[in-house]
Amino acid sequence: MKVKLEKFGTTLLSRELGSEAFKAFQPTLLELSPSDELEIDFSGVLTLSPSWADEFLSPLLERLGERLVLLPSDNLSVQATLKILQEANKRPFKFR
C-alpha cells in the first residue's frame, strides 16, 4: 500500500496536525494486510518538520517496523527530518 503524504497537506509542521493526521490515517492502516508493506511517498510535500513527522512516522515505525518503507525525496526538509528522527528513535527507517 502506498500513501502520499501530500494528501495531509504540503506544509507539514506542527505536532498537533501530525497527531491529527495519524488519527485520520487509522482506518486506512486497518486495511493493510499483515504481509503488505506501507510505502510513504513524499512527493509534493514542500516542508516536513520533525514535530509533524514524529507524530506520524515514529508511531508507524514502531507498529510496522520493516514493513514501513520510505520512498526517496530530494526535499531538504524531508531529508533533515528523517535523519533526526532516526537518531531520536535510535532506529533506522527502511528506504526504497
Add this chain to the structure above:
Amino acid sequence: MEEKLIKISDAAEILGVSVDTLRRWDENGKLTAIKKEGGTHRYYREKDIEIFASDLFKFASDWINQGEEFPSTFYCPTSAVFQARLVKMERLLMEKPGFEKLYSLIVLVAGEIGDNSFAHNLGKWPDTQGIFFGYDVKKGVIVLADRGLGILETLRRVRADLSTHVKAVEVAFTEFLSGRAPEKRGNGLKLVREVVLAQPIDLFFTSGDAEIYLKGANKSFRVTRGPNVVRGCMAKINF
C-alpha cells in the same frame, strides 16, 4: 515635490494598532507624528510608517519585555493562524532566487521555533497567549517571540536539576528531551541547531538571560549569558 502625508486613522489601519496607541507613541517619541502649521491633527510620512513597520526585532523585543502593543499583522494568537501565515511565507520564499531548495529548511526552522512556543505553553500562558511572527523575505529576516514560560521553566518540569537559563537552553538545543514528558519527544530544536550550523542561515535565540548567536561561515554552537533577562523566548533568523 511634497511628501505624501497620511492621516492618523489611516496610519493606524496600516500598522494595525489603535489611534490612541499612535497618539501615545507620538507623545513618548516612539513614532513621531507631524503637525501642520498651526494645526493639532497628527500626520505621518508614508516613508516613516514603512521604516517603522520594518523594525521587526524592536516590536518583538518591546512586546516581550514591556508588553508594548505591536502591529496586529504580526500577531498569531493560535497555532492555526501561525501555520497559515507560515504557508504564505513559504510561497514567497520559494519564489526568491537562490532559495528554490533552501526554502524548506528556513520554513522548518521558523516552524519548529514557533510551534515550540505553542506546544509548551498550551494552557499555561502567563498572560498574552500566542506569538509574534514577522518576516521580510526580501531582506531575509524572520522574527519570532512569545511571552510564555521560557525554556528553563518548561524544562524544569522534566529536569528539576536545571538551575540556569544557559543550561536549560543548551539542553533544549542538544538533548533529546521533552518539556512535555512523559511524552517521548523533543527533537525540533536539535534539528534547528543542525540545520543552522550546516546551512547559510543565521540564528539569534534568547530565553531568560541565555543567548545563542549562530552567525557567519564558521559557526559553532555555544550558549552564553547575556546582559538582559528576556521573558519567554525570542528568535531572529537571517538568510
